[in-house]
Amino acid sequence: MTEAPVRLLIADDHPVVRDGIRGMFTGDPGFEVLGEAGDGAQAVDLARVLDPDVILMDLRMPRMDGVAAIKELARLGVRARVLVLTTYDTDKDVLPAVEAGATGYLLKDTSRDELVRAVRAAARGEAVLSPSVATRLLGQVRAPADPLSARELEVLRLIADGATNREAAARLFISEATVKSHVLHIYAKLGVNDRAAAVAVAFRRGLLSTDKD
Known part of the structure; x- marks a missing residue:
């Protein structure tokens, strides 16, 4: 029995980036790109209508950023897994996204093969982190943020x-x-x-x- 394709929603405020991501999955029977959003608010609206399995979510977008969108999706009970795909890997970006409920966090220099594997894993509910992000989170566990004086x-x-x-x-x-x-x-x-x-x-x-x- 053939597995149903992973249904995707792409959220990024740059059309050329959305086109690039869509192109990575077009033609692969294992995936179906349901739609694209240019900001977090639109991503939330589309997710409620389209019911994707995985949302590829940028963080810094107009109207509603990625973290706010992740929180809103959780509040609304949307079942989609959120896989953050961004250029930023600082603590102030990573930790809020993970705390908000992101299933994974990847950087935009990720290869197509790595992204495909990550999306499949996210669809199964598995945590997916780029190496630099995993190192940051591990560092937070081992040594919490600088203590206040x-x-x-x-x-x-x-x-x-x-x-x-x-x-x-x-x-x-x-x-x-x-x-x-x-x-x-x-x-x-x-x-x-x-x-x-x-x-x-x-x-x-x-x-x-x-x-x-």
Whole structure:
């Protein structure tokens, strides 16, 4: 009995990239490209209608980026496996995508044969990671993100309490510029871009507690 082809959806904001990916699978009876999306929002909409097995998802796209799309797909209960295919392999790209629920993470310099194998594996629910990404994730397991200094934790606690930079500076008897510097270091260490995300990640990692004692 012949296996049903793996049904694919391609999400990338560059038409030439979508054409290239489509071309890799065209003519192979083991795959069926159902459609293409130019941004994350369109990918979510198409996934709900087309019901693909695997979505090849770029990360940096307009309207809705790849991570936001992965989260939305999970929220909606879309069964498709998401295989990230991007040019970026930094911690701030890899970790959010994996935490959001991506089944795999590959870089765009992946060969056709590797991509085909990865898509088949993703369709089976197997985790697929490019070597550099696997190394990064392993490094995170062995040595979690840089610990926050005592002063950075003080600043973070004040941020969690809703203090502005100026208020935090007054409470800690330091300059507002120094507080801003600490905040930037906190963002970098936690892999976030704003105060709300910093607080959320800090609670998740146990750096902050709801206990007021």
